Amino acid sequence: MSKMSYSSASMGSGSRTARRTVEFGRTYVVRPKAKHQATIVWLHGLGDNGSSWSQLLDNLPLPNIKWICPTAPTRPVTVLGGFPCAAWFDEGELSEDGPNDVEGLDASIAHIANLLSTEPSDVKLGIGGFSMGAACALYSAACFAQGKYGNGNPYPINLKAVVGLSGWLPGARNLRNKIGGSNEAARRAASLPVLLCHGLSDEVVPYTYGERSSQMMSSAGFRYVTFKSYQGLGHYTVPKEMEEVCQWLHTRLGA
Numbered sequence: 001m002s003k004m005s006y007s008s009a010s011m012g013s014g015s016r017t018a019r020r021t022v023e024f025g026r027t028y029v030v031r032p033k034a035k036h037q038a039t040i041v042w043l044h045g046l047g048d049n050g051s052s053w054s055q056l057l058d059n060l061p062l063p064n065i066k067w068i069c070p071t072a073p074t075r076p077v078t079v080l081g082g083f084p085c086a087a088w089f090d091e092g093e094l095s096e097d098g099p100n101d102v103e104g105l106d107a108s109i110a111h112i113a114n115l116l117s118t119e120p121s122d123v124k125l126g127i128g129g130f131s132m133g134a135a136c137a138l139y140s141a142a143c144f145a146q147g148k149y150g151n152g153n154p155y156p157i158n159l160k161a162v163v164g165l166s167g168w169l170p171g172a173r174n175l176r177n178k179i180g181g182s183n184e185a186a187r188r189a190a191s192l193p194v195l196l197c198h199g200l201s202d203e204v205v206p207y208t209y210g211e212r213s214s215q216m217m218s219s220a221g222f223r224y225v226t227f228k229s230y231q232g233l234g235h236y237t238v239p240k241e242m243e244e245v246c247q248w249l250h251t252r253l254g255a
Contacts, residue, residue, distance in 0.1 A: 022107050025071025025086065027115070028054035034063035038255040039119045040126040040161070041068045041112045043133025046077070047085045053130070056237075060246055064255040066123075068115050072108065072132075088136045094168065094209060102150040105170060109140045110149065113157045124253050126161035128245075130237065131205060134167020138194070138213060141222070142169065145179050145189035161252045163195045163245060166202055166235055168209040172216040179220045189221040193252045196225065197241050199233025 028050040044053050050069030057067040076082045078092040078100075089104030116125045129137040141162040143155040150171075169175065179185045194217060198210030207229065214227035228244060249255060 022073045022075070022104075024073050024111055025049060026051075027071065028069040030054050030058045030067035030069070032064050032066045036066055036120070036123060037064040038124040038126060038160070038249075038253045039066040039068065039116060040128055040163075040249075041070065041115055043070070043088060043112070043127070043129030043136050044072065044086075045129075045131030045133055045166075046087055046091075049086060056242070060242065062246055062249060062255055065249070065253070066119075070111065070115060075104070088132050089170075091132065094205065105136065105139050106149045106151050106153075108136055109143060110153075112136070112140060113155070116157050124160040124255070125157055126159060126163070126249075126253065128161075128163030128165075129167065130165045131167055131235065134164030134196075135170050137162050138164045138167060138169040138196075138217070139171075141192055141194055141217070142171070142175055142178075144192060145185050145220075145222070146182075147185060147188065159192055161193050161195075161249060163197075163249070164210075164213075165197045165237055165241065165245075166199060166205055166210065167196070167213070168205055169213040169217060172213050175216055176220040186221045189217075190223040192222060193224040193248075194222055194226070195228070195245065195248045195252075197228045197230065197244070199230045199235065201232055202235045204235035 042053050049071040054069040072086040072088045074084050074086050077085045077087050078090055088108040090101040127137040127140045143149050144159045148155050179189050196210055196214045198207050200207050214225055218225045
């Protein structure tokens with residue numbers, strides 16, 4: 001178990017600042033079965049945990065990849081009427097204007113960066129995820145390009161690949177303005193391969209959100225964005241999709 005604290009403005013007595021402690025759940029690790037060439041943190045969706053994805057990833061034909069599957073903190077989630085659930089950040093209605101919970105996103109992707117920070121220097125680093133986990137992965141890609149978190153603190157990880165399944169990029173609408181003003185940010189965006197996959201029948205995160213996120217990342221300077229759509233696929237994954245994820249990772253990471 002690991003804890004990460006960050007400040008949040010309290011609406012309580014006066015304008016005092018409260019300390020809110022976020023406690024992440026258990027982290028599951030899938031060791032590489034051959035020479036360790038890449039490490040990918042994989043993020044589950046709302047209400048899930050790292051265990052279910054670690055079992056699926058363990059069976060993929062990618063022997064050189066180490067998978068780290070953390071579990072999100074349990075927090076009240078607005079879209080569920082405030083019901084406490086394992087969630088990487090709080091989410092209300094889906095919007096491209098957001099994110100509504102920059103603090104929660106920053107805390108989660110800082111936790112992910114921390115998990116990657118101790119990996120060997122010759123190992124390529126990536127982040128992937130499903131649904132809300134995909135939103136975190138894509139938000140990490142945006143922070144990598146900008147060189148900083150949403151709160152302005154430096155983003156420390158040199159990402160080599162990002163994968164998002166059935167997800168969206170929080171704050172996608174503002175991305176072009178944030179990256180366009182900096183040559184360094186544009187260079188980093190152009191260097192990072194991103195794979196987005198989405199089912200045309202997704203009833204939870206509508207297909208248009210994945211498609212628009214892909215388009216907005218491309219127009220912001222992410223040169224190597226691949227977007228794959230799946231006829232008849234709802235809000236889940238299927239073997240064909242995971243096969244294409246494997247092929248893409250093998251090509252991009254040489255793993």
